[in-house]
Amino acid sequence: MRKKVLFYNGSLRMGGIERVLVEVLQNIDKSKMDIDLVIEDGAKSLNVFEKDIPKEIEIFYLKSEKLIKFTDSFRKKKKNIFYKVIYNLLMNYESHIKKNNLRRLVKNKKYDVVIDFDMGLSKYIKMIDVDKKIAWVHASIKNWYERESRIARLGKRLQQYDNIVTICDEMKEETANLFPFLRNKLLRIYNPFNFNRILDLSEEKVENKYYENDFIIAIARLTTHQKDFLTLIKGFKRAKELTKISEKLYILGDGPDREKIEKMIKDENMEKDIILLGSVKNPYPWLKKAKLFVHSSKYEGFGLVLVEALILNKKVISSACPTGPKEILENGKIGNLYEVGDYEKLAYYIVESLKNDNIDEELIKKEIQKFNKEVVIKEYEKLILE
Structure with a gap:
């Protein structure tokens, strides 16, 4: 019945x-x-x-x-x-x-x-x-x-x-x-997660001048209550100070605290290097092309975009916030974790990830099957x- x-x-x-x-x-x-x-x-x-x-x-x-x-x-x-x-x-x-x-x-x-x-x-x-x-x-x-x-x-x-x-x-x-x-x-x-749909959508053509650059990406709702944008901004700035990296940081998403985040970027003199692209209907081509994906939160529900980045074989760096990121990344086995607020560690992982872009695709594929x-x-x- x-x-x-x-x-x-x-x-x-x-x-x-x-x-x-x-x-x-x-x-x-x-x-x-x-x-x-x-x-x-x-x-x-x-x-x-x-x-x-x-x-x-x-x-x-x-x-x-x-x-x-x-x-x-x-x-x-x-x-x-x-x-x-x-x-x-x-x-x-x-x-x-x-x-x-x-x-x-x-x-x-x-x-x-x-x-x-x-x-x-x-x-x-x-x-x-x-x-x-x-x-x-x-x-x-x-x-x-x-x-x-x-x-x-x-x-x-x-x-x-x-x-x-x-x-x-x-x-x-x-x-x-x-x-x-x-x-x-x-x-x-x-x-x-619908793996095939995400992979198919990542192939969509993008016509945007920013897309032609080399970039690191973050995808998050623009709210400072949950998302730790200050650590993200300071960590990226510190990475550029350490190695003079040429990549930009693109932040996809919109939300009520956009003006606050724009001020954070301005206060760190990073307006030319950190770009708020707003809501993007299909973020997957951006995620696929990015050099690496960075996730900075004070806490999470789960962190859907972490799994999506792994499906697209991206190097992932995330705060070890409650709840989700540590479990998704197998306590650092398939991605880097830094403590909430530790922008120096975030900077270190950005620099190291850009130096060595090798990832164990077979291991990642195996570990994320539980989300299929x-x-x-x-x-x-x-x-x-x-």
């Missing part, structure tokens, strides 16, 4: 969790289950991944784009006390609408399994009566939630799930240490169907 499965996620906007969700829904065996997808954020103009969801999967939105835009118009003016009051009232109204739409859906559909893919459903999970409830943890809870009160509240909500999936062993252990009472519910399933979608999707199916 086919299982009726509900996947839940906050949005289908451009993001790491959304990319993973699309990969799962495209590749999971839909002959064994009927799948619906519930998305909280109904701003369709921003949900760029909607077009990639398989046609046989029905999508339900809990909040309309009109309501979201109306609320957001008050958020932008909430320094004014009047607008702040209205904004808070609208947020409560949005929550009411979301809850009612969700209640109506689960009452009519009678699902067997609910998968809360970003833990955004945890506040409402009590009202869903199904055989199996599964939550996915995509980030270091300790670093992401920060405040002890929020962490404790999340722990209580996670008790309502039958299984809690983390995306690497380090994250599983961290979660177990935070919530010992959940240890028996925890398991690890890696994110799935063919392997990972079977683990998804086993968890859902058993």
